[in-house]
Amino acid sequence: MSHVIRQITPADNAAVAQIIRAVMPEFGADGPGFAIQDAEVDDMATAYAIPHAAYFVVECDGVVMGGGGIAPLIGGDTDTCELRKMYFLPSLRGLGTGNALMQTCIAKAREFGFDQIYLETLTGMDAAKKLYRMSGFVPLKSPLGRTGHFSCDSFFLLKL
DSSP states (O other), rough: EEEEEEEOOOGHHHHHHHHHHHHHGTTTTSSTSGGGEEEGGGGGHHHOOOOOOEEEEEETTEEEEEEEEEOOTTTEEETEEEEEEEEEEEGGGGGHHHHEEEEEEHHHHHHOOOOOEEEETTOOOHHHHHHHHHHTTTSSSOSSSSOOOOOOOOEEEOOO
């Protein structure tokens, strides 16, 4: 299966929203305080068409099967961005695509001039946490910024 990582377009919005709404409940992350509730889920292309933000989709044989992006951390330091909404359909997992997308996001964060990348996740997302650690993220004891994701219980930071 060949894959392409590219920036989101408005034509991708429905597929990305569907992926987010399919994947998050797998991990019990479908209630209040999780990213699935964010208004931007239905229009990710517009949400990431702001300065110092980018959202990428992973397309396999013409079908969007995952995505992830970065944007300034809401309520955080200006030198910090957040890794946001990085989710893959099950058939895309375990193929190295997560690492490829992570490297794309890290490169974009550097290009934008950020000094660090923050992310929030939760217990049970073990494969994701393994990827974060392999990418150089270190666990934090408490959250940064004001993301509104009060149900997340794990926080990580990568110094660029």
